[in-house]
Amino acid sequence: MEKLKGKVAVITGGSSGIGLATVKRFVEEGAYVFITGRRQAELDAAVREIGANVAGVQGDVANLADLDRLYATVGRQKGRMDVLFANAGVVEFVPLSSITEEHFDRVFNINVRGVLFTVQKALPLFNDGGSIILTSSGVSIKGFAAASVYSATKAAVRSFARCWTTDLKERRIRVNVISPGPIETPMFAQVPQEEIARITSTVPMGRMGKPDEIASAAVFLASDDSSYVTGIELFVDGGVAQV
Secondary structure, eight states: OOTTTTOEEEETTOSSHHHHHHHHHHHHTTOEEEEEESOHHHHHHHHHHHOSSEEEEEOOTTOHHHHHHHHHHHHHHTSOEEEEEEOOOOOOOOOGGGOOHHHHHHHHIIIIIHHHHHHHTTGGGEEEEEEEEEEOOGGGGSOOTTOHHHHHHHHHHHHHHHHHHHHTGGGTOEEEEEEEOSBOOGGGTTSOHHHHHHHHHTOTTSSOBOHHHHHHHHHHHHSGGGTTOOSOEEEESTTTTTO
């Protein structure tokens, strides 16, 4: 335990699902965590649930002023950071014939522009030797119907990690990607059971993943256990992207 003792971390999209599970694990492992979310009520509930060594800063990663406010808070309260989990993102599926400018701009603004500036604006606070973790998806290497815009954003995130590994090597900041498969998060709460069964049938392990299984991978990449790991894409997907 306490693999992250004394670390200061920022997790975007930390008020539910994978983000919230990861916040809990980071705190259990000894980190102090700043979390963001767009909805104040959910963010407040997450902070209350965790209880200690956590602070919530409401904001949208696609809004650069919100990012500035986030890092101003981190700087004022802690003066540094060691780990960033750029997890915030949006999932939207639209067939090619129905893609609009609004859909394209919304998904790219959050999933690509938001990730880029979340990382860039963190760098002045980042300790050398820190860890940056990005959330991509197995869709970046698969060809699913109605997923072209979303998949393109996740392929961009994977490319970011490769380039930033090189950009930040002099500072010994490691950059890695986690690509989850189907995970039991609130977004699946309204999905019909027959669709859940269909999704599960595509997973070699025969089940949906749990948010804590992604959190475990994030702890590994955030900690010294992965001190010689950078530039990778870690698929936590029950084998979907590999088989």
